[in-house]
Amino acid sequence: MKSVVEPLEGNKVKVRIELEDAEFDSALDEAWVKIAKEARLPGFRQGKVPKQVVKSRVDAGYARGEAIQVAVPRAYDEAIRELEVDAIDQPDIELDEGAEEGPVVFTAIVEVRPELTIEGYGSLEVSIVNPHAGDDEVADQIDKLRTQFGELVDAERPVEDDDYVTLNLVGSRDGEEIAGMTAENYLYQVGSGGVVPELDTNLIGLENGETTTFEAADPAAPVESDDDADSDEPDAAEPPTITFEVEVLGVQERQLPDLTDEWVADATEFETVAELRDDFVEKLSAQQRERAQNEVRNELATALVDLVTEDVPEALVQSGAQEQLESMARTLSQSGIELGQYLQMTGQEPDAFRAQLTQEGERQAKVDLALRAVAADQGLKPTDDELDEELAHLAFHAEVDIEVARTNLASNGQMPALRADLAKRKAMDWLIDTATITDPSGAPVDPELLKLDPHDHGDDHGDHAGDEAATGDAPDTGQPVDADSADGDTDSSDPEAEA
Structure with a gap:
């Protein structure tokens, strides 16, 4: 196979390829084998027709056309590999010579990857x-570890965020209590949003024994879609609300263990606070x-x-x-x-x-x-x-x-x-x-x-x-x-x- 590449405008090249006789003859033999397998002739089973019989019955031009369909793409692939043409698209191939006889010559025009020049x-x-772990991040991870070993202790002060409060909670609508919104001696972490968001805001500042009442949207009510929000219907129903009555029975806070070598040795695989901190620094970093x-x-x-x-x-x-x-x-x-x-x-x-x-x-x-x-x-x-x-x-x-x-x-x-x-x-x-x-x-x-x-x-x-x-x-x-x-x-x- 002989091949030569010529650059064209618009990030394209033209590759001219001429097949050697032996290459095309091989493709022609493959074409005849394929035709023989597909041939249906009286007196022969399909796929069992001798090649010479097929050649006597099938036009040689047809076989040549089939061979060209196989040989040209194969030769193109081989040529761009040998010439290292950085093709990025499928080629436009045109047969120049050999459609009926003689050497098979074709040209392929294909787009190649452009070479850019950029500035700046x-x-x-x-x-x-x-890329380094900050002191605050390390301290936060250590505090999270300490939290796993913390204990709840009574707090003689108003409720703050993250406190654990014991509640009597009654949720009702039109005077009827709602199952699932009513509980006694319910331990709740302030800020968790576990019931309704309004519960967290209304608990802040309350003391042991105090009560509060507030209203909130029913969390089980269907969420209004954007289409519903844009609706001009005058009788669109308001979302249902629940009245909550809350009594604070107790306020507790989580007390973390002191960060000491003794605690580290007892609770972790390390012996000292320094070793624990170094491990967090290494992992976080x-x-x-x-x-x-x-x-x-x-x-x-x-x-x-x-x-x-x-x-x-x-x-x-x-x-x-x-x-x-x-x-x-x-x-x-x-x-x-x-x-x-x-x-x-x-x-x-x-x-x-x-x-x-x-x-x-x-x-x-x-x-x-x-x-x-x-x-x-x-x-x-x-x-x-x-x-x-x-x-x-x-x-x-x-x-x-x-x-x-x-x-x-x-x-x-x-x-x-x-x-x-x-x-x-x-x-x-x-x-x-x-x-x-x-x-x-x-x-x-x-x-x-x-x-x-x-x-x-x-x-x-x-x-x-x-x-x-x-x-x-x-x-x-x-x-x-x-x-x-x-x-x-x-x-x-x-x-x-x-x-």
Whole structure:
């Protein structure tokens, strides 16, 4: 096969491909085998007609046409893999020569991923959560632990928020007590909202032995919809109310144990308050750091999107939208929910939902192109060692040898996508090192705290965790490569599919 690529305007290229005689002859043999299997001739069972008999009965031009239908797409896929054409859409193929005889020559015009030039990416400023646990957060967690061991003690004072009060509660309507709204010696935590919100506000300030009466909407009454609220009907019924009579029989507060080494040793796995505090600091800081790592990537991705002034190809937008749709469908299916059910449950219209997917697909495409632009501008390319490390990671998850993974990725045309993915990771890390990153107080954040493990870059492109590679015989859409490509599995992906 001979192939040559020529750039065209509008992010397109023209690939001219000429098939070798041996290549087409192989496709022609396949066509005759297929025709023989499908042939119905008197005296022969279907699929048992000898090929020579079929050739004597079937026009050779028909077989040639069938062979061209097989050979041309196959040759196109092979050509764009060898030429590393970054195709993002389905090709427009035209047969130039060989329709009836002679060498088969065709041209394919296909849209490719554009190479953008963006400005201002070296001076980005973002604010993210503090990756360190604050003293107040640590103290709050320790207090929550102490609360589990607290005791209720009588409080000789008016009721305050979070107190536990013992009540006689009577709820009635038109003088009739309501079951479920009436109780004696009922222990209630002020502020919990466990009965009606008005109960909490009316209890504050009362003392032991005092009573109060108030009215509140019936919590069991149907909630008025927006349509009902906008109704002009003059006789719309008022929501029913309940009259509550409350008597305070006792006030208690939760008394926490003193924070001492003795209590820590008795109640926890640690021996001292310092050890307990250090453990909370370590755990909370790990959580905060993970949150900060995600936030900085999302914020930088958003900042990059603002720098992309060119329109992105519709094929990339729709590919991203379709990816979002498939990812959501998989997530919902794990909970036994179909996408249509989800839309009904959330009250979303299909058109609005589709528009939302398209918007996210456009954002995803802009982030991808912007990171590629940063990588190209800064000369950020994966080294051979980094490529081998990633291949080893993919091979491990695919449970194959690294050389098998390398061969499969190359044969599936995924090596350029793998290199691009690694380059985008390096671009994001470069931005983290270069950007001005502060916490909510305005203090600078150490970029080293925001770096991820090389194989934990699930969100570093601003995409969704769970991106899948487009593998197999379809043109590479430039999505991150996953382990499935390494074990030789193929999954043809149509970048024109609509959400």
